[in-house]
Amino acid sequence: MVSAPPITVERLTKRFGAVTAVDDLTFTVEPGRVTGFLGPNGSGKTTTLRMVTGLARPTAGRALVGGRPYADHPHPARLVGTSLEAAFHPGRSALNHLRVYAPQVGVDDRRCHELLELVGLAPYAKRRVGGFSLGMRQRLGLATALLGDPQVVILDEPANGLDPQGIVWMRSLLRAFAAEGRTVLVSSHVLGEVQHTVDDVVVIARGRLVHASPLGDLTRLAEPETFVRAADAGRLDALVAERGWHAEGEAGGVLLRGVTADEVGAGAFAAGVELRQLTDRVVDLENVFLRLTADQEVPR
Amino acid sequence: MTAALKSELRKLLSTRLWWILLGVMVVYLVFIGVVMAFSLTIETPDGTRMMGGVDAAVAVYSSTNAIGYVFPLLLGTLAFTAEHRHRTIEQTLLVEPNRDVLLASKTTATLLLGLVFGVVAVLSIVAGGAPLLVWQGDGAYLTDPDVVAVLLLSVAVMAVWAVLGVVLGALVTNQVVAIVAVLAFTQFVEPIARLALGAVDALSGVAQVLPGAAADAVVGASAFGAFGDDGDMLPRWGGILVMLAYVVVLGVVARLTTLRRDVR
Numbered sequence: 184m185v186s187a188p189p190i191t192v193e194r195l196t197k198r199f200g201a202v203t204a205v206d207d208l209t210f211t212v213e214p215g216r217v218t219g220f221l222g223p224n225g226s227g228k229t230t231t232l233r234m235v236t237g238l239a240r241p242t243a244g245r246a247l248v249g250g251r252p253y254a255d256h257p258h259p260a261r262l263v264g265t266s267l268e269a270a271f272h273p274g275r276s277a278l279n280h281l282r283v284y285a286p287q288v289g290v291d292d293r294r295c296h297e298l299l300e301l302v303g304l305a306p307y308a309k310r311r312v313g314g315f316s317l318g319m320r321q322r323l324g325l326a327t328a329l330l331g332d333p334q335v336v337i338l339d340e341p342a343n344g345l346d347p348q349g350i351v352w353m354r355s356l357l358r359a360f361a362a363e364g365r366t367v368l369v370s371s372h373v374l375g376e377v378q379h380t381v382d383d384v385v386v387i388a389r390g391r392l393v394h395a396s397p398l399g400d401l402t403r404l405a406e407p408e409t410f411v412r413a414a415d416a417g418r419l420d421a422l423v424a425e426r427g428w429h430a431e432g433e434a435g436g437v438l439l440r441g442v443t444a445d446e447v448g449a450g451a452f453a454a455g456v457e458l459r460q461l462t463d464r465v466v467d468l469e470n471v472f473l474r475l476t477a478d479q480e481v482p483r
Numbered sequence: 484m485t486a487a488l489k490s491e492l493r494k495l496l497s498t499r500l501w502w503i504l505l506g507v508m509v510v511y512l513v514f515i516g517v518v519m520a521f522s523l524t525i526e527t528p529d530g531t532r533m534m535g536g537v538d539a540a541v542a543v544y545s546s547t548n549a550i551g552y553v554f555p556l557l558l559g560t561l562a563f564t565a566e567h568r569h570r571t572i573e574q575t576l577l578v579e580p581n582r583d584v585l586l587a588s589k590t591t592a593t594l595l596l597g598l599v600f601g602v603v604a605v606l607s608i609v610a611g612g613a614p615l616l617v618w619q620g621d622g623a624y625l626t627d628p629d630v631v632a633v634l635l636l637s638v639a640v641m642a643v644w645a646v647l648g649v650v651l652g653a654l655v656t657n658q659v660v661a662i663v664a665v666l667a668f669t670q671f672v673e674p675i676a677r678l679a680l681g682a683v684d685a686l687s688g689v690a691q692v693l694p695g696a697a698a699d700a701v702v703g704a705s706a707f708g709a710f711g712d713d714g715d716m717l718p719r720w721g722g723i724l725v726m727l728a729y730v731v732v733l734g735v736v737a738r739l740t741t742l743r744r745d746v747r
């Protein structure tokens with residue numbers, strides 16, 4: 184297994200005039216894991232990634248790959264594969280697009296063909312990119328990023344425009360990269376999109392860090408929800424009132440917010456209430472994400 | 484740098500632009516060759532010709548520079564502005580974050596293609612002009628040292644125009660603005676300025692250092708000269724220095740401004 188370099192972002196700040204797009208941001212992206220970089224539209228994800236890859240200069244702070252700024256690596260595109268906004272010359276064929284960047288990445292035409300094969304664009308190799316669909320462009324952008332078989336992979340909203348099969352494929356590709364020990368950073372404005380792919384999450388809002396942890400820890404921030412149905416609804420209502428639980432009527436039973444199934448079960452048992460159903464609702468991470476990113480004063 | 488140069492050459496050759504420009508240039512210059520040769524060699528009713536001998540040959544062949552230079556200039560300008568227009572500049576900088584290497588490799592690649600444009604331009608003007616010069620005039624003079632000098636220097640000047648386009652594109656970045664600037668300056672501003680400034684003795688020095696006038700000085704003849712209303716020209720070496728000065732100044736300014744900022 185290779186040991187890929189981490190990405191470290193230290194007190195990174197970027198201002199555009201009066202707009203502070205990225206504000207004192209610090210986080211680390213570890214090798215061997217997929218890190219989801221999450222935030223609503225305009226929260227500063229792309230701007231951060233542009234600073235990590237040397238396309239934009241930080242107003243303050245720094246972003247390093249393997250301890251060095253991106254541009255200080257002798258062949259940065261061999262180490263770091265990046266796909267930001269997919270941009271192409273419309274008059275160039277898909278194959279030629281890759282061939283244009285191949286010399287500096289240090290790969291030959293065979294590798295270009297290989298990548299078109301990998302992303303499913305081999306049949307369109309000779310076609311000019313101007314006629315490509317959004318998903319095809321996204322795939323070609325990914326192929327460009329992966330030309331040099333990079334140890335670090337940085338993708339900005341890679342699922343945009345991909346069909347469901349494409350998303351599943353992308354997911355397994357990223358998982359495989361992490362399993363090989365590479366450093367993988369993917370941004371998204373929808374947590375649900377990457378929930379099944381990422382090991383770690385870095386959540387930002389208005390340019391500031393609001394949460395960074397393994398995905399599992401985010402789950403713990405979620406409010407538990409328990410659906411319960413009793414043989415005697417009246418006795419259940421009495422129990423709910425006694426305990427001061429927050430309840431909502433729902434199809435034949437009640438939905439309790441902020442209480443785990445364990446607590447409800449124990450309470451019912453102690454009160455002698457016969458339960459017909461006791462269900463732990465799947466935690467809705469999207470809600471956690473919304474709460475995290477909507478708060479005016481952010482919790483740390 | 485070798486890799487960067489290879490990358491830039493592939494960029495230039497992998498879209499249709501270069502051969503469209505080249506094709507139009509060939510058609511245009513063959514036509515100009517015929518027209519120039521015809522107008523210089525045709526006998527007026529009183530039995531005289533505008534020009535004869537080697538002078539006529541030089542005047543015809545040197546119109547490559549006076550008229551064809553807009554093609555390599557556009558080639559160079561578009562080579563850089565296309566990166567901004569299609570936003571490929573990001574990917575370019577991802578694989579080559581060193582802006583010096585980027586500018587140097589783009590310049591070199593365009594210089595090489597500019598030389599090809601120069602050779603093809605010279606062949607085109609000769610193809611158009613030489614037959615008429617032989618048939619109606621005193622000969623094609625293709626081995627005359629003066630003519631050979633004009634032909635070779637025309638090739639070099641065409642390549643320099645291409646490079647001038649690159650540094651201009653590096654500076655301006657907005658493709659539409661750059662194209663309009665190139666066309667307006669070469670087709671309108673400079674010709675008028677050369678005539679106007681050349682007519683005033685005190686200002687003819689300024690006219691001499693306009694880029695087109697400098698290029699004419701390098702080649703050693705101009706379409707203006709052929710029709711006898713040209714001001715004084717710089718010496719050949721002076722023309723070379725002035726052209727290179729344009730390249731260096733625009734290049735340095737571009738490097739210090741546009742190429743220093745974040746792309747976007």
Ligand SMILES: Nc1ncnc2c1ncn2[C@@H]1O[C@H](COP(=O)(O)OP(=O)(O)OP(=O)(O)O)[C@@H](O)[C@H]1O
Pocket residue numbers: 199202203204222223224225226227228229230231372747
């Ligand atoms: N070049 C620029 N000039 C001025 N403002 C900019 C520039 N780039 C980004 N911004 C501003 O910075 C903020 C962050 O933008 P950014 O593109 O990083 O957000 P994002 O998180 O990537 O959003 P999205 O999910 O929509 O892609 C926005 O307010 C945006 O308007």
Ligand SMILES: [Mg+2]
Pocket residue numbers: 228229230339
């Ligand atoms: Mg973005």
